[in-house]
Amino acid sequence: MAISIQLLDYAEEKKLYGYSLFSTTLALLFLGLFLLLKKDWSTHSATKLPIVGIESPGYFGIANARSNFVANGFHILRNAYQKYPGKNFVVTTYGHDKVVLTHEQVKELSNAPDDTISSSHAAAETLMGEYTGLDRFVDTKYVEDVVRVKLTQNLVIGVKINKKNPDPEHTPSPDSKLFHQYSDSELLTKIQSTATLKEAILEETRFALNTELPECTTGEWTPVDIFTLIIRMVARMSGRAFVGLPLCRNEDWLKITIQFTTDVFMTQSKLTSVPKLFRPLYVFMRGSAKDLAGDRKKAESLLAPIIRKRLEEERLAEKNGTVIRKHNDMLEWLSDRVHPQDKNLEVLSELQLILSLASIHSTSLSFFNAILDLAEHQEYIQPIREEIEAIISANNGVLDRAALRKMRKTDSFFKESMRGKIGLSMFLTFREVSFNRKVLKDYTLSDGTYLPxxxxxxxxxxxxxxxxxxxxxxGVFDGFRWYKKSLETERGAGRRHYWATTASNDLTFGHGKHACPGRFFATEEMKIILTFILLQYDIKYPEGQSRPANINRGEFSTPDATQKLLLKKLPGPKKFSFL
Structure with a gap:
């Protein structure tokens, strides 16, 4: 700093020892940029917590630490967790510094007020919301509220209505404080199910599997690009729930809803490596967000006829005092939920893309992860298949939510498969860390830890x-670990071992009031897909191959999407009419 002040004095007096004023100004400019970059990359924190992953001080030391985290993030986190047991530390990730919490702190913060500890602001910052456009609805809960209530409501079969609140119209509004005091299980006892979406999902699953799966015979094994199969099935099934027919079967719509997530993370990855000061210029010069702009424009063009027709029908019904038939999909529910100023093509299209970002890849990778484990652990296939057959048979051949919830061995296998591999949240996060939050106000935890x-x-x-x-x-993979634990636990309490149940030290779906609101839809969607596959096909790895290790990159851990599996059709007729 003293050098820069001295240079400024020399510049004023034009005592530049032969150097031009332009050269001196240029030098000062680069010095200023360096200082700003140093500040941008600084890990200085008022928390005074130990910082891991940095081997040398200064700007280049931090830059190297960020780069090193991409290759060795898992080992850096594991070593720090073992070095500081039960304590906090700061990890320098590829793009941000994060304070790593203990499970007791997770418990304390899980229901912290949103104006103090925010999940949406954390997502917006880490996903470069300023440039990806994902900060637009950071202070609304449109998607979260509709997924948590309406989507779950329409999957529930035979729900017992609370006698004190028998009318579903009396369910508290998502805008009310009372709404957010209910747990998900409590909401399920207050909502009447229409159940019509369940039949649509089953129909779409059957259509998707028949459309996407190569023809398989009982006589030979057929190689299948299993991840491509799964992600297109999930996109179709989700699309049926989100926008309904016929758009959910439109190839352009399928491509957009799958590609949008890839474009978001590609944009985020590129911008993360660029210092904050240069990001606006980088975006302008390189057109980093043009793919996202194209996705949005395409989504709007595909949704425009549907949204305009629905809004016009609604306007005419209001004008004439008539009642219109409501569509049973997320597009309709979001239209009902948003504020009047947001009830337009642009906003509703954007919310559909956010839904796709939050659901399609995360569900697909979760299922892919599980089926790779199932193909590796062949001993679980027949017991799970037998459980599925027995439960559906006892349910008069009907695959509904009641049947899905009784599939305890299936549930246990999925839960164990995800253990030690991935964590999910409202947005796609196959991460070694989850429960991502941003502190909006200075906060001191009960143990004295200060979070500025x-x-x-x-x-x-x-x-x-x-x-x-x-x-x-x-270190042992036990596919029925959670099934056995539920049997050992007193009746009712065994639910804490269910796949969709969260805890402060079980963060697969997050925890607290911002636990993944779509986890019930996602878990049931995956059970439905597995039911359709296991009741019709055998699966295994190609000769000489086995379960590949997950690919770790920074804080992300994902299964190898290039891994193929072999499928062979089971002999005999289909056992149930819904297949």
Whole structure:
């Protein structure tokens, strides 16, 4: 700093020792940029917590640490978790510094007020919302509210209505404080199910499998690009729930809803490596957000006829005092939920893309992860298949939510498959850390830990799920671990071992009031897909191959999407009419 002041003095007096004023100004400019970059990359924190992953001080040391985290993030987190047991530390990730929480702190913060500890602001910052456009609805809960209530409501079969609140219209508004005091299970007892969406999902699953799966015979094994099969099935099934027929079967719509997530993360990845000061210029010069703009424009063009028709029908009905038939999909529910100023083509199209971002890849990778494990552990295939057959048979051949919830071995296998590998949230996060939050106001935890405004916090999901203090024999894959635990637990309490149940040290779906609101839809969607596959096909790895290790990149951990599986059709007729 003293050098820069001296240079400024020399510049004023034009004592530049032969150097031109232009050269001196240029030098000062680069010096100023360096100082700004140093500040941008600084890990200085008022928390005074230990910082891991940095081997040398200064700008280049931090830059190297960020780059190193991409290749060695898992090892950096694991070593720090073991070095600071039960304590906080700061990890320098590829793009941000995050304070890593203990499970007790997760418990404390899980229901913290949104104006103090925010999940949506954390997502907007880490996903470069300013440039990807994902900060637009950061202070609304449109998607979260509709997924949590309406989507879950329309999957519920035979729900017992609370006698004190028998009318579904009396369910508290998502805008009310009372709404957010209910747990998901409590909401399910207050909502009448229409159940019509369940039949649509089953129909779409059958259509998707028949359309996307190569022809398989009982006589030979057929190689299948399993991830491509799964992601297109999930996109079709989700599309049926989100926008309905016929758009959910439009190839352009399928491509957009799958590609949007890829474009978001590609844009985020590119911008993360660019210092904040240069990001606006980088976006302008390189057109980094043009793919996202194209996705949005395409989505609007595809949705325009549907949305305009529905809005016009609604306007005419209001004008004439008539009642219109409501569509049973997310597009309709979001239209009913948004504020009047947001009830337009642009906003409703954007919300559909956000839904796709939050659901399609995360569900697809979760199922892909599980089916890779199932093909590796062949001993579980027949017991799970037998459980599915027995439960559906006892349910008069009907595959509904009641049947899906009784599939305890299936549920246990999915839960164990995700343990130690991935964590999910409202937005796509196959991460070694989850429970991502941003501190909006200075906050002091009950243990005295100080979190200044602007701090990003997260929990080490993978470390919790493999910590012997929380789980027995964490290094052993036991597909029926949670099924056996539920049998050992008193009636009712066994639900805490269910796949969709969250805890402060079980963060697969997050925890607290911002746990993944779509986890019931996602878990049931995956059980439905597995039911359709296992009741019609055998699966295994190609000769000489086995379960590939997940690919770790930074804080992300994903299964190898290039891995193929072999499928062979089971002999005999289909056992149930819905197949």
């Amino acid at each position: 405004k602007g701090t990003l916090i997260a929990a080490p999901t993978l470390m919790f799920s493999t910590d012997p203090d929380f789980i027995e024999d964490p």
